Amino acid sequence: MFKFLKDKVKGALDKINQKVEDEVPEEETEVIEEVIEDTPKLNKEEINEVAEAPKKGIVGKIKHSFSTKKINDSKFDELFFELEMALLENNVALEVIDKIKKDLKEDIVDKPIKRGEISKKILESLRSSIESLFDVGTIDILQEVKKKLDKPYVICFIGVNGAGKTTTIAKFANMLKNEKLNVLMVAGDTWRAASIQQLEEHGSKLKVKVIKHNYGSDPAAVAFDGIKSARANNIDVVLIDTAGRQHSNKDLMRELEKIIRIAKPDLNIFVGESTTGNDCVLQVQQFGDVVEVGGIILTKADVDEKGGAAVSMGYVTGKPILFLGKGQGYEDLEVFDKQSVMDSLGI
Numbered sequence: 074m075f076k077f078l079k080d081k082v083k084g085a086l087d088k089i090n091q092k093v094e095d096e097v098p099e100e101e102t103e104v105i106e107e108v109i110e111d112t113p114k115l116n117k118e119e120i121n122e123v124a125e126a127p128k129k130g131i132v133g134k135i136k137h138s139f140s141t142k143k144i145n146d147s148k149f150d151e152l153f154f155e156l157e158m159a160l161l162e163n164n165v166a167l168e169v170i171d172k173i174k175k176d177l178k179e180d181i182v183d184k185p186i187k188r189g190e191i192s193k194k195i196l197e198s199l200r201s202s203i204e205s206l207f208d209v210g211t212i213d214i215l216q217e218v219k220k221k222l223d224k225p226y227v228i229c230f231i232g233v234n235g236a237g238k239t240t241t242i243a244k245f246a247n248m249l250k251n252e253k254l255n256v257l258m259v260a261g262d263t264w265r266a267a268s269i270q271q272l273e274e275h276g277s278k279l280k281v282k283v284i285k286h287n288y289g290s291d292p293a294a295v296a297f298d299g300i301k302s303a304r305a306n307n308i309d310v311v312l313i314d315t316a317g318r319q320h321s322n323k324d325l326m327r328e329l330e331k332i333i334r335i336a337k338p339d340l341n342i343f344v345g346e347s348t349t350g351n352d353c354v355l356q357v358q359q360f361g362d363v364v365e366v367g368g369i370i371l372t373k374a375d376v377d378e379k380g381g382a383a384v385s386m387g388y389v390t391g392k393p394i395l396f397l398g399k400g401q402g403y404e405d406l407e408v409f410d411k412q413s414v415m416d417s418l419g420i
């Protein structure tokens with residue numbers, strides 16, 4: 074993940090640095106350092122000289138100058154174009170690019186920077202800017218589940234077709250079981266008989282009970298029965314699968330509203346495909362117009378070389394990425410960690 078983005082950003086930074094060295098003129102900048110009288114940096118003769126200066130007291134001042142470069146507004150816009158193209162090619166949202174540009178501009182424009190350190194300064198600013206993209210809070214689901222007294226804790230999984238909700242629910246159930254929690258899954262995707270069968274097969278392998286109705290049944294009724302069964306059997310967590318739907322399908326979106334109204338879930342998790350980039354970001358926003366999205370799981374993160382969705386999602390939607398789906402195994406659900414993202418980006 075992020076390999077393509079990492080390479081593109083590195084290439085853009087190399088070009089920026091070369092342009093600065095070639096095209097931005099140097100200037101002499103005087104720097105004044107305060108030196109305390111007893112500092113070991115001064116020899117005896119220098120200390121006496123400083124002490125004899127009544128206006129300076131015990132503080133002496135040593136002046137020196139070095140070559141620096143300053144980037145003005147117009148030059149910055151020209152240089153940033155390289156980085157902007159790299160980010161756009163990797164599905165980074167425009168809102169995020171604008172934020173990065175603003176942050177870099179504040180740190181770099183009209184600021185004297187030592188010759189040869191332009192690239193380092195840009196990298197530091199870029200790192201700080203990208204890290205701040207993930208500052209949207211998070212949810213410790215295991216802690217939330219364990220502290221809820223009125224069992225069960227209900228999670229509803231929503232999203233568009235083909236994002237991998239059913240497989241993600243199975244991975245989620247496995248994770249909860251490993252934490253010694255009792256789990257029940259609800260086959261709420263009654264639009265596809267194959268989806269009901271798929272969840273049953275996962276339940277059989279994981280030894281997790283699945284509540285289902287017939288194909289074409291009211292999914293809200295299935296969710297209601299699942300929660301009722303969980304309460305009767307002291308189940309800790311209910312995981313509700315739902316049919317994939319586009320936000321433009323008004324009938325299906327009304328159906329989703331009904332499911333949420335009946336089930337009253339503690340958390341709605343949007344499951345989106347990482348490789349769809351900005352489309353995935355837009356989908357979260359559109360679903361958020363209808364129901365409250367509490368968190369996000371990005372699937373197929375292991376084959377997403379661009380990584381734009383992971384970089385953009387939290388900042389644009391204001392919702393945290395909770396997990397990354399990597400692979401088809403039950404263990405292939407990874408807690409999202411911004412530091413691992415920064416490490417993958419190489420900045």
